Amino acid sequence: MKRPYNELNIQEYEASVNNQIMSCLDPDNLKSFFLFAGAGSGKTRSLVQVLDQFKFHYGNSFRIQGRKVAVITYTNAARDEIERRLQYDPLFYVSTIHSFIWGIIKPFQIDIKKWLINSLSNNLQELSDKLQKGRTRDPEKLKAEISSKERRLEHVTNTNQFIYSPDGDNQRFNSINHSDVIKIGQQFLMENALMQKILKNKYPVLLIDESQDTSKYLIEALFEMQEKHKESFSLGLFGDTMQRIYSDGKHDLGSNLPDDWITPVKEINHRCPTRIIKLINKIREPVDNQDQVPGEYNNKGIVRMFLCPSDSNKELMEEEVARIMSELTKDGSWSCDASDYKTLILEHHMAANRLGFSDLFQTLYSVKGLQNGVLDGNLPELSLFTKRILPIIRSNILQDDYTVTKIVNKYSPLLDRKHFNNKENQVENLKLAKQGVQDLLSLWTNDKEPMIEEVIQSIYNSGLFTIPEKFKLLIEEEISQPDGKDNFSDELDAWKDFIKIPFSQIEAYDTYIKGDAKFETHQGVKGLEYPRIMVVIDDEESRGFMFSYEKLFGAKKKTATDLRNEAEGKDSSVERTRRLFYVTCSRAQESLAIVAYSNKSELIKTHLLEENWLDEDEIIIMS
Ligand SMILES: Nc1ncnc2c1ncn2[C@@H]1O[C@H](COP(=O)(O)OP(=O)(O)OP(=O)(O)O)[C@@H](O)[C@H]1O
Numbered sequence: 127m128k129r130p131y132n133e134l135n136i137q138e139y140e141a142s143v144n145n146q147i148m149s150c151l152d153p154d155n156l157k158s159f160f161l162f163a164g165a166g167s168g169k170t171r172s173l174v175q176v177l178d179q180f181k182f183h184y185g186n187s188f189r190i191q192g193r194k195v196a197v198i199t200y201t202n203a204a205r206d207e208i209e210r211r212l213q214y215d216p217l218f219y220v221s222t223i224h225s226f227i228w229g230i231i232k233p234f235q236i237d238i239k240k241w242l243i244n245s246l247s248n249n250l251q252e253l254s255d256k257l258q259k260g261r262t263r264d265p266e267k268l269k270a271e272i273s274s275k276e277r278r279l280e281h282v283t284n285t286n287q288f289i290y291s292p293d294g295d296n297q298r299f300n301s302i303n304h305s306d307v308i309k310i311g312q313q314f315l316m317e318n319a320l321m322q323k324i325l326k327n328k329y330p331v332l333l334i335d336e337s338q339d340t341s342k343y344l345i346e347a348l349f350e351m352q353e354k355h356k357e358s359f360s361l362g363l364f365g366d367t368m369q370r371i372y373s374d375g376k377h378d379l380g381s382n383l384p385d386d387w388i389t390p391v392k393e394i395n396h397r398c399p400t401r402i403i404k405l406i407n408k409i410r411e412p413v414d415n416q417d418q419v420p421g422e423y424n425n426k427g428i429v430r431m432f433l434c435p436s437d438s439n440k441e442l443m444e445e446e447v448a449r450i451m452s453e454l455t456k457d458g459s460w461s462c463d464a465s466d467y468k469t470l471i472l473e474h475h476m477a478a479n480r481l482g483f484s485d486l487f488q489t490l491y492s493v494k495g496l497q498n499g500v501l502d503g504n505l506p507e508l509s510l511f512t513k514r515i516l517p518i519i520r521s522n523i524l525q526d527d528y529t530v531t532k533i534v535n536k537y538s539p540l541l542d543r544k545h546f547n548n549k550e551n552q553v554e555n556l557k558l559a560k561q562g563v564q565d566l567l568s569l570w571t572n573d574k575e576p577m578i579e580e581v582i583q584s585i586y587n588s589g590l591f592t593i594p595e596k597f598k599l600l601i602e603e604e605i606s607q608p609d610g611k612d613n614f615s616d617e618l619d620a621w622k623d624f625i626k627i628p629f630s631q632i633e634a635y636d637t638y639i640k641g642d643a644k645f646e647t648h649q650g651v652k653g654l655e656y657p658r659i660m661v662v663i664d665d666e667e668s669r670g671f672m673f674s675y676e677k678l679f680g681a682k683k684k685t686a687t688d689l690r691n692e693a694e695g696k697d698s699s700v701e702r703t704r705r706l707f708y709v710t711c712s713r714a715q716e717s718l719a720i721v722a723y724s725n726k727s728e729l730i731k732t733h734l735l736e737e738n739w740l741d742e743d744e745i746i747i748m749s
Pocket residue numbers: 136140163164165166167168169170171172366369396397652653654655712
């Protein structure tokens with residue numbers, strides 16, 4: 127590893143990177159840039175600093191011209207953080223990609239309608255061909271899908287005003303779903319000259335944080351747009367290909383960049399201790415050999431790997447590891463009493479096992495189209511529970527009637543002013559809403575544990591909240607087809623299983639997904655940092671085929687598919703695992719414990735020593 131930078135060098139170095147970016151943002155000479163750098167190198171910090179400088183130099187003229195700088199973040203949490211750091215200045219429009227895209231396509235209602243009709247018609251044609259040619263194992267299910275699409279087409283044809291909510295369930299007949307918003311955005315950006323003009327006039331500068339995970343179709347569309355409007359549109363990408371953890375991202379982002387793009391380099395890791403920088407450099411080495419360097423002030427830090435038998439009592443084992451870490455680091459926050467460390471599990475269902483929501487997780491995660499939503503906690507169907515029902519139950523426990531009333535006022539269609547014809551009607555509806563809340567809460571009396579289905583049924587009966595179409599369908603089907611025969615698609619089948627799960631699992635899931643539990647997933651910690659990190663690795667428990675630590679650690683041979691993928695330059699489970707491991711280890715600011723459950727401890731140890739990832743005294747074999 128190169129010598130650490132001293133304080134003065136660091137300031138000069140960082141200033142020169144920021145200056146390179148600033149040189150791209152001169153409104154009279156706009157250029158595009160690509161700032162891809164390793165973990166903890168201060169990409170987000172540079173983004174904020176550069177925008178502060180931008181405000182100073184060009185803020186007034188931008189304001190006078192009614193222009194803004196658009197900043198796209200990967201999550202709502204990241205958006206909130208950047209907005210806060212930019213002091214909520216309206217010069218900057220900070221949003222997630224879905225919100226941003228909806229903002230720019232929304233005025234094009236006629237084109238949206240045409241797009242939807244076209245897309246649905248093509249889709250219907252494909253499905254009908256499939257049915258006619260007998261290319262299905264379940265013709266009844268396919269027929270149901272066709273009728274549902276036909277109904278949707280009819281609604282779309284009769285609609286002139288489409289709506290969309292980036293965080294909502296988009297269940298209304300005139301709503302557009304999340305993936306269609308992205309597809310529409312991509313196509314309009316590529317083909318609609320008027321939209322391009324409006325976009326570049328309003329947002330001549332567009333910056334994207336974590337761009338390695340931004341939808342590849344949109345990134346490609348933005349590249350095309352930038353190519354056409356070089357002088358009047360600056361695209362700035364921040365990210366790190368080594369931290370690409372979602373499949374949506376463009377895997378070769380950064381290769382074949384146009385010659386006139388500026389590509390600043392950031393090689394200092396400001397977050398991790400030197401020992402951890404050395405480890406993550408090793409993890410990264412085979413991919414692009416991008417070595418990071420510490421600053422003079424980075425502390426030394428501690429890394430330990432604990433190799434534990436697969437059949438260990440995991441809870442006890444992880445407590446023991448924390449105890450050892452507490453001794454080694456002399457940091458009481460590792461001790462079980464204080465327990466101020468983050469445990470990173472490979473997949474949500476490992477947290478699900480530990481926190482008690484595994485049925486919920488397994489049921490929904492088994493459907494491809496629901497996976498991302500389950501992982502990021504944004505599954506629209508769940509908002510009925512997480513944004514309305516759970517807050518009511520929690521507030522009721524705290525005897526906080528005010529919040530209960532607030533939630534009902536905000537979300538209940540019974541209290542929607544549009545539906546009040548007269549005062550009597552209003553009083554009647556208030557009574558109904560009150561009764562609806564009582565009926566709902568009565569499901570928990572005498573320590574009862576309602577099933578999700580009972581909760582939905584109660585809401586359905588009282589009309590307290592709007593029920594997502596799928597649940598309504600299930601409840602109605604359940605009534606009309608008590609023998610359980612149905613025409614549901616895979617997704618509806620999953621929702622059907624979901625409603626048979628105890629409601630308490632939603633509560634556990636919600637606590638976890640909000641980050642209130644001490645567990646986080648590898649995916650969930652993207653962009654974050656914590657002083658103490660425990661990475662838990664367990665191929666057997668994680669069960670997926672997406673990741674394999676035993677392969678990454680040399681204890682298991684790569685499969686023929688892995689080798690073929692590697693030979694064809696495609697992603698493989700080993701490389702995906704490597705990137706996740708890089709993300710998790712690089713979150714640690716002080717100390718890192720890696721807990722690996724495997725029955726091949728000796729093999730793993732030998733391999734890691736050979737690869738020089740860890741030293742002998744840093745690997746502890748537990749029994
Ligand atoms: N020039 C600097 N001097 C001191 N600390 C810095 C500097 N730049 C960044 N940091 C600190 O380093 C940490 C990482 O910064 P930041 O989150 O901006 O990095 P990043 O490159 O976006 O990280 P990642 O890609 O890993 O999410 C933060 O705690 C930040 O405050």
